[in-house]
Amino acid sequence: MLKILKYTFADLIRSRWSYVYLAFYLILGFVLLFLNNDLSKAVITLMNIIVVLTPMIGTIFGIMYFYSAREFTELLLAQPLKRSTIFIGQYLGIAMSLSFSLLVGLGIPFLVYGVALSSQIWDFGLLLVVGAFLTFIFVALSVNIALRNENKVKGFGYAILLWLFMAVIYDGLFLISLMMFDDYPLDKFSLVVSVLNPVDLSRILILLKLDISALLGYTGALFQNFFGNGWGMLISLSMLALWSFLPVRLLIRTARRKDF
Amino acid sequence: MRLRYLAIVHFLILPFFVWASPVTTIPVCTSCEVQTISRALVLAAPHDTIVVREGTHESIALEIKKPITLMGESGAVLDGQNESYILMVLSDSVHISGLTLINAGRSYTKDYAAIYLSRTRHFSIVNNTIKDPFFGILIEKSHNGIVKDNVVISNRVREDDSGNGVHAWHCSNLTIQNNELSGLRDGIYLEFVKESSIEDNNSHNNIRYGLHFMFSNHDKYLRNTFRENGAGVAVMFSKFIEMRENHFVQNWGTASYGLLLKEIYDAEVEGNVFSENTIGIFIEGSTRINYTGNDFGRNGWAIKVSGGCYLNIFSGNNFMSNSFDVSYNTKMNDNRFESNYWSSYSGYDIDKDGVGDVPYRPVKLFSYIVNKTPESIILLRSLFVDMINFSEKVSPVFTPDDLIDNTPAMKRLRYD
Amino acid sequence: MIRIENLHKQFGKLKVLDGVTFQVQSGGVVAVLGPNGSGKTTILKTILGMVLPDEGEACFQDKSILKQWDYRNDIGYLPQIARFPENLTVQELIDMVKNIRSVEANEEALIQRFGLTGSLNKKLSNLSGGTKQKVNIVLTFMFDSPLLILDEPTAGLDPVSLIQLKQLIKEEREKGKSLLVTTHMMSLVEELSDEIIFLLEGKIYFQGTVGQLLERTDQVNLEHAIAKILENHA
Numbered sequence: 001m002l003k004i005l006k007y008t009f010a011d012l013i014r015s016r017w018s019y020v021y022l023a024f025y026l027i028l029g030f031v032l033l034f035l036n037n038d039l040s041k042a043v044i045t046l047m048n049i050i051v052v053l054t055p056m057i058g059t060i061f062g063i064m065y066f067y068s069a070r071e072f073t074e075l076l077l078a079q080p081l082k083r084s085t086i087f088i089g090q091y092l093g094i095a096m097s098l099s100f101s102l103l104v105g106l107g108i109p110f111l112v113y114g115v116a117l118s119s120q121i122w123d124f125g126l127l128l129v130v131g132a133f134l135t136f137i138f139v140a141l142s143v144n145i146a147l148r149n150e151n152k153v154k155g156f157g158y159a160i161l162l163w164l165f166m167a168v169i170y171d172g173l174f175l176i177s178l179m180m181f182d183d184y185p186l187d188k189f190s191l192v193v194s195v196l197n198p199v200d201l202s203r204i205l206i207l208l209k210l211d212i213s214a215l216l217g218y219t220g221a222l223f224q225n226f227f228g229n230g231w232g233m234l235i236s237l238s239m240l241a242l243w244s245f246l247p248v249r250l251l252i253r254t255a256r257r258k259d260f
Numbered sequence: 261m262r263l264r265y266l267a268i269v270h271f272l273i274l275p276f277f278v279w280a281s282p283v284t285t286i287p288v289c290t291s292c293e294v295q296t297i298s299r300a301l302v303l304a305a306p307h308d309t310i311v312v313r314e315g316t317h318e319s320i321a322l323e324i325k326k327p328i329t330l331m332g333e334s335g336a337v338l339d340g341q342n343e344s345y346i347l348m349v350l351s352d353s354v355h356i357s358g359l360t361l362i363n364a365g366r367s368y369t370k371d372y373a374a375i376y377l378s379r380t381r382h383f384s385i386v387n388n389t390i391k392d393p394f395f396g397i398l399i400e401k402s403h404n405g406i407v408k409d410n411v412v413i414s415n416r417v418r419e420d421d422s423g424n425g426v427h428a429w430h431c432s433n434l435t436i437q438n439n440e441l442s443g444l445r446d447g448i449y450l451e452f453v454k455e456s457s458i459e460d461n462n463s464h465n466n467i468r469y470g471l472h473f474m475f476s477n478h479d480k481y482l483r484n485t486f487r488e489n490g491a492g493v494a495v496m497f498s499k500f501i502e503m504r505e506n507h508f509v510q511n512w513g514t515a516s517y518g519l520l521l522k523e524i525y526d527a528e529v530e531g532n533v534f535s536e537n538t539i540g541i542f543i544e545g546s547t548r549i550n551y552t553g554n555d556f557g558r559n560g561w562a563i564k565v566s567g568g569c570y571l572n573i574f575s576g577n578n579f580m581s582n583s584f585d586v587s588y589n590t591k592m593n594d595n596r597f598e599s600n601y602w603s604s605y606s607g608y609d610i611d612k613d614g615v616g617d618v619p620y621r622p623v624k625l626f627s628y629i630v631n632k633t634p635e636s637i638i639l640l641r642s643l644f645v646d647m648i649n650f651s652e653k654v655s656p657v658f659t660p661d662d663l664i665d666n667t668p669a670m671k672r673l674r675y676d
Numbered sequence: 677m678i679r680i681e682n683l684h685k686q687f688g689k690l691k692v693l694d695g696v697t698f699q700v701q702s703g704g705v706v707a708v709l710g711p712n713g714s715g716k717t718t719i720l721k722t723i724l725g726m727v728l729p730d731e732g733e734a735c736f737q738d739k740s741i742l743k744q745w746d747y748r749n750d751i752g753y754l755p756q757i758a759r760f761p762e763n764l765t766v767q768e769l770i771d772m773v774k775n776i777r778s779v780e781a782n783e784e785a786l787i788q789r790f791g792l793t794g795s796l797n798k799k800l801s802n803l804s805g806g807t808k809q810k811v812n813i814v815l816t817f818m819f820d821s822p823l824l825i826l827d828e829p830t831a832g833l834d835p836v837s838l839i840q841l842k843q844l845i846k847e848e849r850e851k852g853k854s855l856l857v858t859t860h861m862m863s864l865v866e867e868l869s870d871e872i873i874f875l876l877e878g879k880i881y882f883q884g885t886v887g888q889l890l891e892r893t894d895q896v897n898l899e900h901a902i903a904k905i906l907e908n909h910a
Contacts, residue, residue, distance in 0.1 A: 007772045011761035041581060052643050071759035075815075077726045078753035078825075079776050082745050171644035178636045179629065186635040194638050203642060259687070260726040 001085045001092075004076065008093025009100075012065065018101055021057060025105025033113045039120040043127060046106070047206045050131045055199055056163050058098060058138030063159045065094050066146035074260055087143070087255045091248065095139040099132040106131075123209045130202040133240040137198050138163065140247035147254045166199045174200075191226055195236065198243045205236050289313035297322060297330075297338070304328050312336040312359065319361075321345045327353035332360065332388075340364040340374070349377040357386040364393040371423065373398035374412075377405070385410060395423035396444065404433045414443040419467050424449040428456075436461065446472040447489065454478055461485070469494045470511075473501070481506065492518040492537065501527040508534045517542040518559070521549065529554060531675060539564050540582070543572070552576050553675050561587050561627070570594045578672050579603060579622070583640060586622035586663070589631045593660035597622060601669040609670045620668040623659040625652035677702040677823060677854050678723060683732035685718055692718045693729070694878035700871075702822070705845065705855045707865040710875030711906060716858040717756065719875070720825050723856070724753055736823070749777065752821040756828045758812040762801035766792065766811055769800060773815050783818040789840055790814060805832045817844060824848060826857045830864065842868065862898045874902075876909060 012018055028049065032042040066073075069090065076086045106128065115124050142159045149155035174193050178186055194200040208227045226232040286300045287293075288310060294300045297317055300310045306327045314335035321344040324330065330347075332338075337360045340346040344365040347356065356375065365372040373395035377383060384406040390396045396412035399405065407426055416422030425441035427449045428434055434456040440463075441447035447463030450456070451474040458481035463470035470486030473479070473495040480502035486492035492508040495501055501524065508518030517539035521527070524546040533555045534540035540559040541551075545568040554577045556562035562582040563574070572595040579585045580603040599615070600622075607618035626645045630637050639645050652659060678700040685693040692715045700706050708716045721727040722734055725741055725748065734741050741747055760769055774781050787793055790810040795803060803811070809832045816824060826845075830838055845855060845868055859865060865872065865886070872889055874882035882889060882905075886898060895901040 003772065003775050007761065007764065007768070010768070011763045014763035044581075048641055048646075051641075069761060071755065071757050072761050074726065074755050075753075075760070075773075076776075078724050078748060078751070078755065079773065080746050080748040081776060168644050168647065171639055171642045175629070175636055175639055175644065178633050182633040182635075186633070190635045190638050200638075200642065204638060207640065257728065259685075259728055260721065 001089045004081070004086055004089025005092045005096070008069075008090045009097050012094060012097040013100065017061065018097055021061075021098065022101040022105045025102060026108060029106045029109030030112075033109055039110070039113065039115055039118050039124075042110075043120055043123050046127060047203070050102075050127060051134070051199060051203045051206070052167055054098075054102065054131045054134040055138040055167060058095070058135040059142040059159045059163045061098055062091075062094055062139035062142030063146045063155055066090070066143050067152050067155065077260055083255045084252045087147075087251055088248065091140060091143050091251065094143075095136045098135045098139065102131050102135065103128055123206070126209050127206055130205060130240070133244060134198060134202055136244045137240070137247065138166075140244060140251060144247055144251050144254060147251065147258060166197055170197050171200065195239055198240055201236055201239055205233070284308045285311055287311045287313055288317065289315055301326070301328070307353070312338070319346050321348055323348045323350055324354050325351050327351050329355040330357075330359070331355075332358035334358075336360065337362060342366065345372055345376045346374045347376065349375065349380055349383060352381045353383065354380060355384045355386070356388060357384070358388065360389045360391070361393070362391045364390070364395075366394045366421070368421075371395050371398060371427075373423070373427070376400075377402050380405070384408070389413075393423065395427050396425040396441070397427070398424075399426070399428040399431055399434070401430045402428075402434075403431060405431070406435045406437070407439060408435070408437045409439065411440045412442075412444065413440070416443055416445065416467060419445055422467055424472075425463070425466070428453045432456065435459070440464075441470075442466060446470075447486075448472065450474065450476045450479070452476060457482070459483055462487075464488055466490065473498050477501075480504070485509065486511065486518070488512070491516050491520060494520040494522070495524055495527070496520070496522040497524075499525045499527075503527065503529045503532060505531045506533075508532065508537055508540070510535070511537045513538060517564075520544075521546045524549060528552070533557070534559055534562065542566070543569050545569065547571055549573075550575075553673070554578070556580065556582055556585075558582065560584065563587070565589070565595070572596070573598070575599050576669075576673055577601070580672070584624065584627040584630075587627040587631060588623050588660055588663065589628075591658070591660050593663045595663075597663065597665040599667045599669060600665055601672050602665065603672075605668050605670075607668065614670050616668040616670055619664040619666045621653060621656065621659065621664055623663050624649045625658055628658050677737060678856075679733075679735040679738070680719070680722075681733045681735075683719070683722060683734065684730045685715075685722070685727060686730055692878055693722075693732075696732070696875070696878065696880055698873055698880055698883055700854060700856065702854055703849070703852045704870035705849055705857060705868050706871045706873060707869040708856060708858045708873050708875065709865065709902065710881075714875040715878050716875055717827055720753075720827055720856060720858065724748065724751065724825065749779065750822050752816040752819055752824040754812055754816040754824070754826040754829050756831065758805075758808040758832075760800040760808070760811070763799060765797050765799055766803070767796040769811065770815065770818070774818075777819060779819060781818040782820075783814055786814040786818055786844075789844075790837060806834055806837070809833055810837060813841060813844070817848070822853060824853060824855045826855065826859075828859055829857065830859060830861050862902070866898050874905070876905070881905065 032045055036042045110124055115121055141162060145155050145158045149158060178190060194204055204227060286304055286308060288297050288300045294303060297312060297319060301324060304310055304326060309329040309331055312332045314333055316337045316339050318341060319338035320341055338346050340363045342363045342365055346361050346364050361374040364374040374390040374393040375385060375397045378400045380402045382404050385397055387409040390412045392414045397407055412425040422445040424446040425444045425448060426436055430452045432454040434453060436448060436458045438460045442465045444466045446469045447466045448458060449472045453476040455478045461484045464487040466489045468490045470489040471493040475497050477499045483505045485507040487509040489511050490513060492511040511518050518534045518537035519541045522544045525548055527549045529549060529551045531553045535557045538560045540556045540562040542564045544566045547570045549572045551574045557580045559582045561584045562579050564587045566589050575598045577600045579600060585602060602620050602622060605616055605620045607616040609616055625648050681697050683693045683696040708719060710716050718727055722729055736747050770783050792810055795807060829841060833841060848855060869886060871885060873880060889901050893901040893904045895904055
């Protein structure tokens with residue numbers, strides 16, 4: 001598996017798109033810091049971008065790479081390798097190369113502006129961790145879609161739809177249901193709903209680390225208690241880990257039963 | 261009448277006074293001639309000075325019934341033995357300074373204070389340190405007094421077993437200046453206090469409010485700092501209040517705010533800084549208030565308006581990176597926003613006159629939704645919320661459509 | 677060497693294999709023929725474990741291959757379309773496949789033979805279709821595998837390389853290897869194959885030598901023989 005990972009990673013890290021992605025984050029990082037000159041404000045703006053963008057890039061990249069690497073995958077399938085080895089290797093290769101672009105692209109400008117010495121280092125670190133998690137989750141989901149759909153256009157459509165659902169539609173439905181049932185106590189409901197979607201969960205995790213946490217507290221102590229302590233953080237991170245793990249399980253199952 | 265009274269006093273007291281001591285300063289210490297303050301109080305003539313020397317002096321509910329000056333030298337400590345009040349000032353023209361007061365009593369039925377003043381005039385409480393009291397300085401029905409340079413520090417955690425730092429009730433013409441107040445219920449509490457001035461105080465980490473006003477008219481508070489209190493300042497049921505150049509910082513917490521204005525008329529809120537508060541200013545039922553030249557930075561809500569607020573004018577303020585700039589719970593608006601700087605303003609200025617050519621709408625749809633369904637705050641900064649905010653901005657349906665800043669500033673306004 | 681029993685496979689509504697049974701002995705070239713969509717590639721891919729049969733059994737060297745993977749150490753496979761990770765170089769790709777197999781490989785001779793020396797450090801995305809096919813051939817033949825499966829090996833090759841390939845196949849046959857080949861190039865079949873398996877509508881229509889097929893269809897060459905079969909069938 002490490003071999004496949006290594007070569008997929010090597011392949012992707014040299015692709016034009018990786019450079020574009022890396023350059024995008026580099027420019028974004030420098031521009032944000034240049035305009036704001038305030039690390040914590042830049043972290044807030046970055047959060048907005050990361051929470052929306054990393055899932056999108058993960059989805060698009062994941063599905064594009066899998067479709068374009070189909071024949072190569074067949075070559076690998078004819079080699080003495082387990083199927084799970086091949087697919088997990090490729091999945092990790094994509095997810096890691098994207099995460100690498102993210103870490104380096106944002107890491108450099110922020111290091112230059114001295115994030116390592118500031119109190120923002122933990123927020124920034126969390127931001128990167130969350131970005132990496134979202135990348136892994138959405139690459140896994142999109143690889144699943146790619147495996148289940150031979151038709152590229154259809155697969156691409158489903159992938160975009162999935163992203164749109166997680167990033168926008170889910171929140172829309174969430175908000176509507178909150179407004180419809182606002183005669184009932186909604187604290188627990190909203191807590192559960194927001195933990196279930198990795199995009200929402202990531203957003204809230206970062207929000208809580210930033211100084212907006214008291215705003216959340218305004219709706220009642222529940223959010224504060226849940227997210228504010230070590231347990232909430234642990235549960236949230238485990239949830240993200242679970243979100244990364246389950247699609248991979250599904251991916252292995254799908255791959256095992258698929259004809260190439 | 262008054263003359264006759266004075267004459268009698270002279271006639272009665274003077275011979276005794278001359279016999280006792282020709283000087284007007286009475287030192288108190290264990291090796292002094294006068295060893296206790298209570299003894300000194302008996303011996304002292306009006307307008308004498310009692311100097312408390314270094315050392316710990318027992319002081320349980322000492323009543324000061326003469327106009328005297330009670331001065332502590334360095335290291336002079338009054339110990340209340342956790343019994344009752346420490347000092348009770350019941351006379352006019354009493355001046356207390358330089359003392360450290362510890363172990364005041366604590367009670368659920370009586371408002372024990374380290375220094376208690378009742379029905380006095382022309383007093384001054386200067387440069388004292390009060391440690392862990394129930395109430396720090398409690399002033400009732402007194403006038404023309406100065407409370408200055410004192411430190412009142414406690415470390416209470418519950419509202420019901422803590423008192424206020426400086427507590428004034430039915431007073432007028434007080435000057436409360438340059439005190440440090442922390443760990444109390446309210447840093448400063450004023451009820452029915454008129455024509456007083458609260459200046460340069462530092463009120464921080466109090467359980468409830470940094471400063472609490474009730475039914476107090478024609479007062480002003482200037483250049484104070486309110487940091488990390490349960491809530492910064494509550495001003496309720498008062499008229500003609502001036503609030504200038506104060507700092508309201510990090511009053512975070514559920515339902516916390518920098519400044520609460522409730523049933524206030526004709527006030528000026530000018531040149532204050534509201535930074536990192538859950539709510540910068542929470543306004544309820546307040547009318548004819550001018551908000552000018554204030555800085556609102558990184559608050560949850562810069563201004564939250566809740567019903568019945570008329571003829572308020574917000575002009576020349578800076579709104580920078582607040583989660584919500586202005587929040588309304590009604591579609592009605594009778595307040596004006598003009599020439600403020602809004603950091604989230606995205607318009608342009610073609611004629612380069614420093615004023616944006618497109619009006620700014622400070623109330624976002626999402627803030628309206630959060631008002632109706634508080635739980636929806638969990639969706640803050642999500643893409644969906646940005647999208648509905650944008651669509652509401654383009655065509656307002658839910659938010660007051662006349663709530664517009666027609667002349668938004670392009671650059672942050674500077675006041676020096 | 678290969679034993680296929682009663683193989684069934686359906687893709688959606690399309691029945692591709694409908695009870696295929698055959699055996700291939702060790703050594704020699706077996707050509708798998710049949711019209712488009714007759715299931716040639718599906719059979720090859722079943723042997724490789726890429727397609728999972730709905731029903732039936734496939735054995736390689738007397739062991740079932742279903743759900744196994746390490747038997748592929750003994751198989752070389754030349755896929756129909758050659759596409760590789762675009763940003764790797766030829767050398768890296770060869771190293772990778774060697775790395776995966778971790779057995780001896782003699783890629784040097786093959787690289788020289790197909791004139792790829794100059795392309796070794798080029799990125800795969802910059803190679804022409806023919807050159808990619810040559811790389812593909814190198815990858816397939818560089819190991820000493822007892823079984824070679826070639827799916828349309830001549831696609832995109834120039835005449836010189838074609839001759840090289842034929843030579844290569846002959847050499848492998850002489851070494852006693854088994855080769856399973858699909859092709860549309862009948863001359864290749866006539867020249868090289870020891871046995872033909874002819875598939876029609878998911879079933880084995882014929883298995884035997886070229887001579888036997890000609891005899892049976894009463895034709896003088898393979899192309900006509902096959903045309904005749906298809907004619908009769910239609």
